[in-house]
Amino acid sequence: MTGSTSFPKLRRTRHEVEADIRQFKSLDMCTKPNNRLMTGIHKGSQQVHEVCRAAYNEYFHTNAVLADMEQGLGQMQNDVLRWTVGLLNGGAEGRANMMVGGSESIFCAVHAAREWARENLPNAKEPYEIVMPRTAHAAFDKAAHYLGLKMNRIAAGSDFRADVDALDSAVTPNTIMIVGSAPCWGFGLVDPIPEIASVAEKHGLWMHVDCCVGGFLLPFMERLGMTLPVFDFRLEAVSSISADLHKHGFAAKPASTVSYRSEALQKYHNTGVAIDNWQCGMYKSHGVVGSRPGSAVAAAWAVMSYLGEEGYMDITRQTFAIKEKMIAGIESIEDFKVLRNESLLVPFRSNSLEMLNVFGGLVERGYFPWGTFDPMYVHPSAEPVDEIVIDQFLGDLAEIGQGVREGVITAEALATYIGN
Ligand SMILES: Cc1ncc(COP(=O)(O)O)c(C=O)c1O
Incomplete structure (x- = not known):
């Protein structure tokens, strides 16, 4: 200052x-x-930008903390989340929450993993550990710090992709979560997600795929016939995925999503943060932030429905x-x-x-x-x-x-x- x-x-x-x-x-x-x-x-293109901007302006000065109570905004948010789960091959079981950015999506996934571990991994002792390649985003360190988890960043291989054997060896009895990026921000490389998923399966860990950059890019690359490893819910071991609408989704900031493999896993997203003893009544928001722009939801909806897969x-x-x-x-x-x-x-x-x-x-x-x-x-x-x-x-x-x-x-x- x-x-x-x-x-x-x-x-x-x-x-x-x-x-x-x-x-x-x-x-x-x-x-x-x-x-x-x-x-x-x-x-995206100039036309996409104009569609996005018009929807943003239409919903200017609205508050999406109320989206679940507003019929129109709620419908758009629901569409955006369902379409995202579909794109990530989450099927009918998949669930998602609307976020303001990749960092919030990652924060909420780490929080959900911690709450899941408290219920499902009785032998793991706190502070829990997260194992991930050094190339994964700094947002994980922030989340781990806020949530009291220990970060275990492992050097990537000489090709800058996750070294899967090294990740495997780094897992301890207190490790609860493993992460791969699709792709990482530094080098734009997709980690060997199926192999990381096998490590997750072997040790019974929560696996998060950071698809903040790739969530609205890799699915379309696949449809164009480009060669990619499987990176999403098609892998049984993948528990959660972060995917930013405000990156290759071409939406206006702040807009992102965190998706869960099932309602049973999404439940941990809400553990401890659905507040019911406040004098103003029940309080439950989609993520860490309360008020957030409804305009960003409308803009994401507009761009997705304007462009479609095509x-x-x-x-x-x-x-x-x-x-x-x-x-x-x-x-x-x-x-x-x-x-x-x-x-x-x-x-x-x-x-x-x-x-x-x-x-x-x-x-x-x-x-x-x-x-x-x-x-x-x-x-x-x-x-x-x-x-x-x-x-x-x-x-x-x-x-x-x-x-x-x-x-x-x-x-x-x-x-x-x-x-x-
Ligand atoms: C791979 C990856 N994950 C997470 C983030 C964090 O996203 P945000 O800046 O929207 O919080 C970024 C941002 O560039 C990113 O590239």
Whole structure:
């Protein structure tokens, strides 16, 4: 927190406020069109974006904590959840809860696993343990900390996928949960989920698949005939799956889902958090948060019903063609190599250039680079954007490569970026 704490004294005109908002927006890197490949914000096509925005505006200033009591909002939320369970092959048994994001979905799954263990794993002693590959998302560490579980992160294999034997060996009598990512955020790689499921089965663990990135992408890749391991409820050992609507579902933030294999497992989602001794009456929300925007539910419903399977498949096909173009362009620049994976992330690195300086060069040119630090990869994500955005990115990258090689581009610009 910087600056004065005095509350604004006088009113201002709407015009002044709107001008300030535009000024703030002009300062932000992620709102720039040239940054569309770097933001992790997935809009689908322009038409999808407009459908999403119209539904969001229609339901602006509504509260989805009441969705189960509102006929219209409730119907849309119910549709979104049932469609999600269907997409993840959960069948009639599957159940889901509406979440505000992947972190909440993961939090609720860890909570459900803990409550399940308290009832079903009498030999496991608290603090319980979660075993997962190092590449799984940081949201698990947060959840484990809040919920009093111990994290046991296991180094991934040399291909950056989960090392299944090492996961198996790391299971102790107090391990209750095992996790695989489909895909992980850093490298965009899908872990060997069927093999992890076998470990879960062998030890009787709760298995969670983090499909936050893949939940609304992998099903359509499969339908397009791309080769993937089975990653969802088709595997008997999978207990829960997180899938973000606000990623490749193309919905507006904040929208995600956590699905359970059955009502019997979903029951643990609610253990201890359906409050019935409050003076305001029974209180039960879908997840950790109470109030949340009904607009996000309406927007998710609108996009899913606008696109249908057909539309998602079209966008997926189109975006993979763009990914190929990005790979070819990046690899045509001296010494850059792309890590092949099963998602739309395009992680690349150079063995001869200092990657920190490449990050610095991207920031210097107004990009917002994400990636990994060990080893260092920059990972843009392919998006159905205009050719010009890709050409500009590739042109900038070639110049950055050259500048780093000549020693004129350094990591200096990163200081402001990290400072923010
Ligand atoms: C694989 C994965 N899991 C979980 C999350 C957390 O999602 P959120 O930022 O919506 O809380 C992310 C976010 O990028 C992710 O990539």
